[in-house]
Amino acid sequence: MKQWNNITIIGVGLIGGSLAKALKKAGLVKNVTGYGTREESLQKAQQLGVVDQYTLSLQEAVQGADVVVLAVPLGAMEAVLKEMQPFLSEETLLTDVGSAKTSVLNAVKAAFGRIPKRFVAGHPIAGKEKSGVEAACENLFVDHRVILTPTAETDKGALAELTELWQATGACVSEMTPAFHDEVFAATSHLPHLLAFGLVNLLNEHEELGNVFQYTAGGFRDFTRIASSDAVMWRDIALTNRDAIVKWLNHYQAEIQALTELVGSGDGQRLHDYFAQAKQARDEHIVKPNEIKDGSQTKP
Amino acid sequence: MKQWNNITIIGVGLIGGSLAKALKKAGLVKNVTGYGTREESLQKAQQLGVVDQYTLSLQEAVQGADVVVLAVPLGAMEAVLKEMQPFLSEETLLTDVGSAKTSVLNAVKAAFGRIPKRFVAGHPIAGKEKSGVEAACENLFVDHRVILTPTAETDKGALAELTELWQATGACVSEMTPAFHDEVFAATSHLPHLLAFGLVNLLNEHEELGNVFQYTAGGFRDFTRIASSDAVMWRDIALTNRDAIVKWLNHYQAEIQALTELVGSGDGQRLHDYFAQAKQARDEHIVKPNEIKDGSQTKP
The missing domain is CATH 1.10.3660.10 (6-phosphogluconate dehydrogenase C-terminal like domain)
Structure with missing residues (x-):
């Protein structure tokens, strides 16, 4: 499995922090840098061992990084991408963890004028009602899905590397189009x-x-x-x-x-059938965490 | 605390069965009789120790009972009440566990021509997505609410006895009007x-x-x-x-x-405020099981 020297997490909250912890636990990364705008939160991330060091400079954050993970709110994506664009190497694997994908691809296009070959959009289907780096957890992605949404421009090597990286966290990786x-x-x-x-x-x-x-x-x-x-x-x-x-x-x-x-x-028979149909569908189809397996249908 | 010799559970499923188990655990009842229409299910209840004996005769079930608990589906209440009415003593404490109360009171009136003094309608706020006596559990009501809906006709002694009975299961008992x-x-x-x-x-x-x-x-x-x-x-x-x-x-x-x-x-400020308001309300108000206390507000 490929080892990474330097991974930068842009936005060290629940998801970014959990990814950093999971990759460290898997031994996949030597050095994790955190970037953010609130120093207090980054200090906390360092104290908790989530990142090895942090910076408030986006230039510092992305220069020399092998992987850059955008884990900022969707509304901040475009501004962050535009600011990092002059400093980001073509060799860097760039990804994100946003819950909507078309808008992220539009933000990338707006910042770079095109989709960089080594940008692969992603979405881990995991979360908690708690947010912030204090809630970060190295097991957050175990037996959870991660959806990657490559496009025609996406480099196959970058896609394979990101797939392997997420699999190392215990996640099950699938691909979809951004619109789907x-x-x-x-x-x-x-x-x-x-x-x-x-x-x-x-x-x-x-x-x-x-x-x-x-x-x-x-x-x-x-x-x-x-x-x-x-x-x-x-x-x-x-x-x-x-x-x-x-x-x-x-x-x-x-x-x-x-x-x-x-x-x-007040149609009792139809009410019964309506509720029974829902109960049957849920009992049959709802995925239990331990039923998610790579490449398999999760219908039991 | 008052001891009961004979309690009859009409409908030994999740709720009726859990009540029987909880009352036995509390040492409040000597003898539990189960009534139902499916003998297989009643045999199961007896095997599991939920009831001491069972009967398929409603007359046998209610004659000599100190307490009769109606734990049948709401749709079956009126028919069961009408069938038991000739055999039920005026001295028997009669209650139910239905999730809607006005309709139960109407069923009682239809069966008895009035609300018997020692009938007190009740609703334990507890459940599982599983049903049936196999799911019954002696701790189901611990730190859960039970709502009693007495009316002008309700005997105060019967209300006090039923309150004590539910409290013995670990529940927190409140009163409301049926309509509320x-x-x-x-x-x-x-x-x-x-x-x-x-x-x-x-x-x-x-x-x-x-x-x-x-x-x-x-x-x-x-x-x-x-x-x-x-x-x-x-x-x-x-x-x-x-x-x-x-x-x-x-x-x-x-x-x-x-x-x-x-x-x-697409009004970001108003969307934010809408979600933040809901989050704040839920975080403030939602009752956690260990916060329910008799007679106190449950707002933390």
């Missing part, structure tokens, strides 16, 4: 997050029932766990994957409108 | 369950993306856990608390319509 990625994750991730934010805001606003949260149980806690996610991250996802998200929110509204009419109809 | 109960749980429980069923059905139906469930992660699993709940139970809840559920589905649709427009607008 954005559609799939609008449906399976962005939509449920927005639905959970919406439910919490709805109940929080309805003052006439008092503090109804006190009557919620485990089901509600689980359902709304993702509503404790970082607001900046979700603002940027909503902004950068807007069209696909609006499309799936509209699909969902139509589904709920039909369900509302079904409840209103 | 149904409104609160339409919002905090029935609504999220239906939203989760709806999301799974939506994604299951959209064949053009393939099996998208394979790309889901922990957030989706948690969000949809409640969509693995029992279809008969949820059919009956949808039928018996229909008006409150339709009202909250409509509230939610309006919320999601507004959120869809907000995403479409």
